[in-house]
Amino acid sequence: MTPAVLPRTLWFTRCPVPTATGIAADRQWLTDEFAADGISVRSLQDASPDADRAAHYTHALPGLFREGGNVPALWARSRGERTRLIGLTWIEERQTVLVAPGSGIRGAGALRGLRLAVPKHDIAIDFWRAMALRGFEGALASVGLALEDASLVDVPADGHEGQWAAELAALRRGDVDAVYVKGALAVEAARRAGAEVAVELDDLPDRRFRVNNGTPRPITVHQQLLDEHPGLVDRFLAVLLRAADWAAGQPDEVARILGTETGAGADGVAGAYRPGTHLTLHPDLSAERLGLLAAQEAGLRAHGFLPEPVDVAAWADPEPLRRAAALVRRTSAPLSPEEPSS
Secondary structure, eight states: OOOOOOSSSEEEEEOOOOOHHHHHHHHHHHHHHHHHOOOOOEETTTSTTTTTTHHHOOOOOEEEEEEESEEEHHHHTTTTEEEEEEEEEEOOOEEEEETOOOOOOOOOGGGGOEEEEEEOSSSSSSSHHHHHHHHHHHHHHHHOOGGGGGGEEEEEETTTSTTTTTHHHHHHHOSSEEEESSSSSHHHHHHHOOOEEEEEEGGGGGGEEEEETTTSSEEEEEEEEEHHHHHHHHHHHHHHHHHHHHHHTTEEEEEEEEHHHHHOOOOHHHHHHTTGGGGGOOOOOOOOEEEHHHHHHHHHTTTTTOOOOOOOHHHHHHHHHHHHHHHHHHHOOOOOOOOOOO
């Protein structure tokens, strides 16, 4: 059987959050890894305007690696795209429920009966809306309540610039009582709006209540690339594992890279990502993370975001990550006395 011709380009895409992909891109390690093969490695975010940027959500690009939110990844798989799940990370991103200053609303139990902002965006998969629903759902569930114990208020987001802008504007007007936000830009937006924190989801001890778009965050690849060039997939993952290893010893550099990736200032990054974030970039496919992603799949399906069920266990392929870890061990192992150095 004739080997498949190597692709001329490998693509990667990541969300503006902490990822090993973002670290590796900043350090140029992905470019370096495949240069000798004549393969260019390009970021979908930085590509020319004629690139299929919608592939970040649809994953309809066979040569694409994606490390990003699980809502679009599950949606793409649910729609029938032949992707495989090859890694999961769990990185806390400061998920909070915000309320108006002086409201006195504190704690998840105080959300009972309140008007909760649920944004509506005119996009193919409204992951913002999904995040708000799942965020409020987790907060309420932590005290034995459900979404039915509050009032959901649709907030049209068209015409508003910036993340969370529509919801925070509705909060300022008094149209809603609470807004879900997450991440570095949310920290800065909340400070500008003068909003107060009612619930810190990151403080909830049970991870089930913090499951959302970025927790856990999947790494996915197209089945076609995995079938035709498994070695390229292994090597790409090996670079991510090395990047995560490097990040574990470079907290200041990781903070700098996060500022670039998120578009937030130092205060936003420090407020969103707790000390130790640089230690949490390694992917795995542990039973715990797969179970948490399966819970997210069920929640998204219950809210109508997924046209068809996704069997998370069947979607996952642990072999590329296993092979990548072995590759890292081999290439980083010191030479034995009998081995030549060149």
